[in-house]
Amino acid sequence: MLRLCQRAHASCGACCGLYNGVDHSRAALTDELWRRTRALAREEKAEPAFKACGDRLADGLGEPVFPSVRVCPLLGFLDEAGTRIGCLAHPLATGGPDLRAAGVYDVMTCEAFLCPSHAWLSEEEAQLCEAACGDWHLYGLVVTDVPFLRAVLGAVAAEVGQRVERRHLDHAPFRKALRALLAMKEALEPGSEGLFGAFRPGRDGEPVPRRIDYERLERGASPWDQILLCIGADPRSGNDLDLLEDEIRRRLGAAAAAFPAPGKAARRGP
């Protein structure tokens, strides 16, 4: 069965509300995750203590971008180096008790929830995402946005004339260039809500589909419309469409140039 939340080289906490804040930059989220991790580490491993600590931590959170999506203060770093994120109330993190009821959902919801990417992504696409992103901040943004991942892989395939396969990412220059292209997700204006991809918050806080209004901008549709849409390049999101389109052109060109020529891709395994 496809597993996306905790993989060998990547982890995600998007459905625990990780990105649901105005400042969802890597620096801001890193600080926030450490704040929670350190606070919860001082607590007794018991539900009342975790609940009280979670309530105090939640007080320090800003307004969510999507009010209907809960932000759980029990998400934090699972390792001392801060390379892996996950639920600090999970039995594997507490070393015994299941304290997830102290979070914003009940235990059954936390245990059973699988985001739609589990139904849409193939294992190969998940491996491509994991290998290219390589860390929690970018991985969570990309693995939850299947149209974006497919649009990027499709754009590279169109440039190089063949499908991108996992073995191609063993070629370090291409892996780096593909990561840079996926990192368009992190290249948005601070404070813009573009990270939420092809959706933006509606008046009632529910996600509504985004559409780039090319007519109003008096220009034709971009050849990379899907990528632009998914990174939230809609000027109404607070981003500069032309600037981001130029950046995609540049990063896509670099990825195509670094694509391993036939026979150049490093071999994997025996």
Ligand code: SF4
């Ligand atoms: S958003 Fe999806 S991949 Fe990420 S932690 Fe939740 S269920 Fe797992």
Ligand code: SF4
């Ligand atoms: S308690 Fe549930 S919502 Fe909160 S961090 Fe853990 S898994 Fe996520």
